Amino acid sequence: MRTIPEIRKAIVQAMEAGQGIAELEAELKEARLAEQTDKEVKELAEIASTRLQTREKADHIVIKANTQREAIKAFLQQRNEAIVPLRKAIDKAKELPKMEEACYAEFHDGFYTGATIRGLDGQLPADFTVPYLEIGDGTKRQVYDVAKEIFYYLQCANGLLSALHILETKPVATVAKDPYD
Numbered sequence: 357m358r359t360i361p362e363i364r365k366a367i368v369q370a371m372e373a374g375q376g377i378a379e380l381e382a383e384l385k386e387a388r389l390a391e392q393t394d395k396e397v398k399e400l401a402e403i404a405s406t407r408l409q410t411r412e413k414a415d416h417i418v419i420k421a422n423t424q425r426e427a428i429k430a431f432l433q434q435r436n437e438a439i440v441p442l443r444k445a446i447d448k449a450k451e452l453p454k455m456e457e458a459c460y461a462e463f464h465d466g467f468y469t470g471a472t473i474r475g476l477d478g479q480l481p482a483d484f485t486v487p488y489l490e491i492g493d494g495t496k497r498q499v500y501d502v503a504k505e506i507f508y509y510l511q512c513a514n515g516l517l518s519a520l521h522i523l524e525t526k527p528v529a530t531v532a533k534d535p536y537d
Contacts, residue, residue: 357386357390358383360384360387363380363383364384367380367381428522435517438517439517442510442514446511446514449503449506449507450507452503453503455503456501463486463488469486489502
């Protein structure tokens with residue numbers, strides 16, 4: 357099949373020669389139709405390709421969401437198992453703040469201890485010491501109310517863990533414009 361420029365050239369030559377151009381007109385129409393059809397098919401192929409890519413992206417997002425959903429379910433199941441001993445620990449820890457108060461009933465800080473033993477030099481045993489609660493490596497002494505703080509954190513941990521749950525939300529997605537709708 358000849359190209360459109362070749363057919364146009366042939367039509368001009370036929371007109372100059374005074375010949376009929378009906379066959380050339382039909383050939384030109386057919387060539388233009390073929391060209392237009394090829395162009396339209398390419399456009400349609402691009403639309404189909406875009407739709408396929410969009411569908412693949414959507415499928416990938418669904419897979420990601422399902423993976424996350426399964427991770428959340430596994431987390432919540434493990435959380436449920438962790439809460440049971442935590443609640444038992446809270447029950448056991450309820451008495452710690454009261455018990456800690458007894459730890460400071462007699463000597464609650466270094467200044468008080470110093471004032472109490474002033475003037476008793478030589479009267480106390482040589483190996484006499486005063487016990488204090490401390491945290492870690494001994495750099496922080498006289499940790500008043502640490503048991504209350506521990507109990508508070510245990511309750512907070514239990515509350516936070518217990519409050520976690522799965523929430524399914526419907527995201528707002530824009531609708532892609534379809535050129536043929």
